[in-house]
Amino acid sequence: VSVLDDFSGAFTPSFPSSPRLYPETALSHRTTSRIQLRVGRETPAWLQSVLDRLNALSRLEAGWDGRGAQSLRQDDVVAALQFLFTVMIDGVQVPGITPLATGGLELHWVADNLDVEAVFDSARHEQVLLVEVGEAEWDAAIPAAGGLFASVVDRLMGERPTLT
């Protein structure tokens, strides 16, 4: 999988775009090895960092953990990008991204006393947002997780302490 940061060209929606924030965004992964992403109007500030990280992770070969880990799965990458285009707003810290052994991935945000993870793991049929504030925990299936993310997004404003 590689992710093209092609921000120009024709607008060809291949999935229902976010109606609220980035109405001219499209993701296409018709080919087997590349995800093409086209963004109309303004490119969101977080996007390049996310693409850089995804491209770095896409270079991990199968077995990268020495325990049978799979290469990054294209459908999980697409789902994660869709989620970000749905929930990210200007000023929110760029998420960290770590791979799962199944080929899925996790997005994560941290702030004082707050830990947020979004899991995209199609191999295990799991897409979930996990929010932890102190000792309290909440979770929501990704398709319905916008409200849960919005409830903590104010606390995720600003720069992340440091991002890999």
Next chain:
Amino acid sequence: LSSSRALPGDDAPVERRTALYRLVPTSQCEVRDGQWAFRSSAFDNSSLPGFTDEMSVILGDTLAALDRDPLDLHERFYPSDPANWGVARLEAGCVVDSGPQEVRRSPTVDERAHGDVVGAKGGGQRKRLKKCASWVFPPSRPADSG
């Protein structure tokens, strides 16, 4: 040299206070305040066919009986790339209490102290396992090296 502790049998129960050591690569860490911090994805099952319900660990009681410590595990398992690996420590009791998980001994030809944490590990379970963990030592690769 003789070991000061008896080697546990392969079927011996793993006591709650037993240390479990988990090798963690930099790809499953983030950098926080200039230091490697593991993410919950580091505490996942294998993807090897037939082992997808098992997370490999090294059992501290067997290590001790062998007069070994966890400080060279990264070099033993990943001799060509040790700088990209750290070792985290979890206590068996915390692991078992975190959810439907079981700790088993599963010695291999290469590692007498090998064990498994057996059970499904969805996102919530991985987060609970992460709470049980702390670094023995983080990866030695500089955390700001990209």
